[in-house]
Amino acid sequence: MIDNGLLVQMLIGALLGVSVYLPLAAGQLSLATPAFYAVGGTLAALLSTTWPALGAGADGSFPLASFLLELLLGGLLAGVLALLVGRLVLRLQGIYLAIATIALVEIVRVAILNLPFTGGAIGIFGIPQPFPTAAGYLLPALGLLALAGWVCQRLEVMPLGRAMAAIRNDELAARCMGIDTTRVKLTAFVLSAVLAGSTGALAAHFLNTWNARQGSFDTAVTMLAFVILGGSRSWLGPVLGGLLLTALPELLRPVGDVRLVLFGLVILLGPSVFPQGLINPGLLERLGRLGERAEREPQP
Amino acid sequence: MIDTLLQTLLNGAASGGVYALVALGYTLVFSVLGVINFALGALFSLGGYLTYLLMGGAISANGGLPGWGLPFGLPFPLALLLAAALTGLASLGVERLAFTPLRRRNAEPLLYLITSLGAGLVLVNLLQMLMGAEGYAFPATALAGLPDAVVLGGARIRSVQVLLLAVCAAAVIALTLWLERSRSGRALKAVAEDATTARLLGINSDAMLRLAFLLSGALAGLGGGLIGVSISLPGPYVGIGYGLKGLAVLVLGGLGSVPGAIAGGLLMGLAEALVPGEASGWRDALAFAILFAVLLLRPTGLLGRRLVEKV
Numbered sequence: 001m002i003d004n005g006l007l008v009q010m011l012i013g014a015l016l017g018v019s020v021y022l023p024l025a026a027g028q029l030s031l032a033t034p035a036f037y038a039v040g041g042t043l044a045a046l047l048s049t050t051w052p053a054l055g056a057g058a059d060g061s062f063p064l065a066s067f068l069l070e071l072l073l074g075g076l077l078a079g080v081l082a083l084l085v086g087r088l089v090l091r092l093q094g095i096y097l098a099i100a101t102i103a104l105v106e107i108v109r110v111a112i113l114n115l116p117f118t119g120g121a122i123g124i125f126g127i128p129q130p131f132p133t134a135a136g137y138l139l140p141a142l143g144l145l146a147l148a149g150w151v152c153q154r155l156e157v158m159p160l161g162r163a164m165a166a167i168r169n170d171e172l173a174a175r176c177m178g179i180d181t182t183r184v185k186l187t188a189f190v191l192s193a194v195l196a197g198s199t200g201a202l203a204a205h206f207l208n209t210w211n212a213r214q215g216s217f218d219t220a221v222t223m224l225a226f227v228i229l230g231g232s233r234s235w236l237g238p239v240l241g242g243l244l245l246t247a248l249p250e251l252l253r254p255v256g257d258v259r260l261v262l263f264g265l266v267i268l269l270g271p272s273v274f275p276q277g278l279i280n281p282g283l284l285e286r287l288g289r290l291g292e293r294a295e296r297e298p299q300p
Numbered sequence: 301m302i303d304t305l306l307q308t309l310l311n312g313a314a315s316g317g318v319y320a321l322v323a324l325g326y327t328l329v330f331s332v333l334g335v336i337n338f339a340l341g342a343l344f345s346l347g348g349y350l351t352y353l354l355m356g357g358a359i360s361a362n363g364g365l366p367g368w369g370l371p372f373g374l375p376f377p378l379a380l381l382l383a384a385a386l387t388g389l390a391s392l393g394v395e396r397l398a399f400t401p402l403r404r405r406n407a408e409p410l411l412y413l414i415t416s417l418g419a420g421l422v423l424v425n426l427l428q429m430l431m432g433a434e435g436y437a438f439p440a441t442a443l444a445g446l447p448d449a450v451v452l453g454g455a456r457i458r459s460v461q462v463l464l465l466a467v468c469a470a471a472v473i474a475l476t477l478w479l480e481r482s483r484s485g486r487a488l489k490a491v492a493e494d495a496t497t498a499r500l501l502g503i504n505s506d507a508m509l510r511l512a513f514l515l516s517g518a519l520a521g522l523g524g525g526l527i528g529v530s531i532s533l534p535g536p537y538v539g540i541g542y543g544l545k546g547l548a549v550l551v552l553g554g555l556g557s558v559p560g561a562i563a564g565g566l567l568m569g570l571a572e573a574l575v576p577g578e579a580s581g582w583r584d585a586l587a588f589a590i591l592f593a594v595l596l597l598r599p600t601g602l603l604g605r606r607l608v609e610k611v
Contacts, residue, residue: 029410036425088596098413099551100595103588105326106544110585217544221338221417227413260425272401272412 005134007248008206011141011247015199017226017238018148022192024232025155026185027168029094031220032082032101035108036193038215039081040074040200042112045124045210047073062128067205071140071198078197079190086189090182105220113212123211127204137206143240144202148195152235164188221267229270231277233284240279303455308573310452314461314530316569317468321523322546323553323561324475325516331492331556332505332512333403335412339394340520342420342427343387345536347521348528349427350383351376352436353520362432376442376529380467384521392510394419399513420543427536429572437532460530471522474514474564481557488512492556541584548591 002010015035023030047070048056054066089100119125131137155161163184166174172199175181204210222245229259230241248266252259322340329337353359356373360366374382398415446463449456479485490498491508499505524539549568553560568587575583 029413092595095329095409095555096595099414099547100592102544103548103591103595106588107585107592110582110588114581114585217540221414221421225414225418228411257429261422261429264418264421264423264425268398268415268422270418271407271414275402275405275407275411 002247002251004138006247007158008134008137008141009250010243010246011145012189012199012203012206012242013140013223014239015141015145015148015195016223017230017242018145018152018235019192019196019199020223020227021232021235021238022152022186022195024227025152025168026164026188027171028090028102028185028188029097029098029292030089030189030192031224032085032089032104032189033192033196033223034215034217034219035101035105036078036082037200037203037219038105038108038112038212040078040197041204041210041214042118042124042200043074043077043197044070044201044204045127046117048128048205049126050236056128056141060126060128062205064130066120067130067140070201070205071144074201075194075198078200079194080192082193083186084283086186086193090185090189102217102220103216105217109212109216111224112215116133119211121211123209123213124204125209127208127210129208131204134206137202140202144195144198149235149239151191152290160184161186174271225270227277228278229274231274231279231283234279237277238280241277255292263289306452306455307457309570310455310465311461312570312573313566314464314468315571315572316566317465317472318527318542318565319525319545319549319560319568320565321468321519322542323549323565324472324558325519325523326546326550327558327561328488328512328516328519329563330550332495332509333399333412335399335409336416336547336550337391337394337399337513337516337518338413338416338543339391339420339423339552340516340546341396341539341541342423342521343391343394343517344524344527344539345427345533345541346390346423346539347383347387347524348533348538349431349436349524350386350521351379351525351528352533353439354379355439355442357436357439358436359431359436361430362434380522383525384518387521387524388422388514388516388518391513391520393450394423394517395510395513418570420540424536424540426597431536433535435532435534436528438529442529455482458530464530466525467522467526471519475519476558484508484511507583545587548587551591551600552594 016037019033019036020030024103048054048062048066054069055063079096085104089097089104092100112123155164161176163179166177166179167184171181172203203214226241226245227238228241229245230239231237245266249259252262255262276282322344325340326336329335353370354374355376356369358367358369359476360369394416398419399412402411402415441462443463446459448459450459450462451457481487487498487503488508488511490501490503491505495505498508520539523542525540527538545568549564550561552568553562553564568590571590572583576587
């Protein structure tokens, strides 16, 4: 039931979940991830279909080096955009920030729909493939996720990550302790955008076509649900949430039209059942204690 | 020239009125609960479909139920009101499923966002399942008895636009009068001001909250029915776009401000109407561009109160 294509989609879901998680780890509810995802994907789709120097073959093949370059460029462009926008929007608090980022998503969507070179409602299609089958995408997607996970894990012990946690707990108190809250929030926002941009570039090749619908309000909501249902206290939460909730509509396909209603019910009732997400502090603590015990026990 | 301008402005005011209805729907719940009900867009769709059904409109549900419809058809005004009332009841259901369980555990506000969006997702997909993804146009007899257009100061205006504007204005005036004058309206305002004090004064704040949800849903349903009759129902997702625009209007006017929601809605409708036809594809971005600019210049909205953070 789970084939390689779905596995890649699940990994993309996990990556986007981590992208929403990063600003949230600094207490900022940003829904801008779909905008950066769309920007990265559009850049990759445009470059690979129009720039011959990247070496797209007539048979739809694409050199691996160019693909990796695009992941880099997609992340870079999204990051630069986030740096510009973030300075403005991160002054806003709470629900105002969420709404401003929804506005950003809508502006980017309408721009991609109407710009003369992005293919309008049909979008860009025939994006060349660096890998002959879907299985080929597993490795780069896993690699990207491993990189993102490593960064998040490092953040737990780095001053930046500590500062993010402090802001999440109490922004005013953090500022009083001398934390440059604007810079920390901006860094988290840019990291989130870079991840979303690279993921978009990967998804554009994987999906083979790219259009404005890839980054819309609906996707923003679904991505936030990845984080909330998975658990927002550790990066493992959004990974789990992204994997499960991306697979769910596909696994429900046999039940037909009801599947999206069921998916909605999961999002509707999930937070009441698991208010702290599947991976919550209690669970992490128990796991941590298990780990400690294993360390303390003498090795045979 | 003046005629076309007048025409444009009236068209803008008509769609602005609908935005104001949606924004008021958000405002009612926000002022009492301090959170945004993201299911409102889906309730807007529901209102449109219910109005269509109650008027005896036939559905096909992707060919699953060809030509099926209610055995009776109500006249448009009655269908609109009944649909709005039913949408209000559905909104109570949303409150029950998406808000009450979280309120009981004092959950963080972020969770309301997810659950209300989930409720919206369920509603829209239920509509899609039961009514199908295809668009429906209201029967031409919906507004029988009304002339096609009225001439006002030399400008020809579709009478459905006038109707739209009139219904929106009536709803807004009725709501404002109710809030200012009636006992229950003032109780609602008291709960919005300070729920604890209101409870101490003997106001049932839970009942007021349910009332806010009921009215909020009814306003969205009214908007859906009006848009359905004046344009059409392009699909179950029709309300999502209006829900998002309403959100922009809400922030534009200032969260929780009733006059702000009305002024913001009119302003947004007029601004959109003034976008020239060649750039109509960009029209949908205008609301959000304005929203973006306003948030940056005046984060509390045009008529919003300044929130002072107490330490």
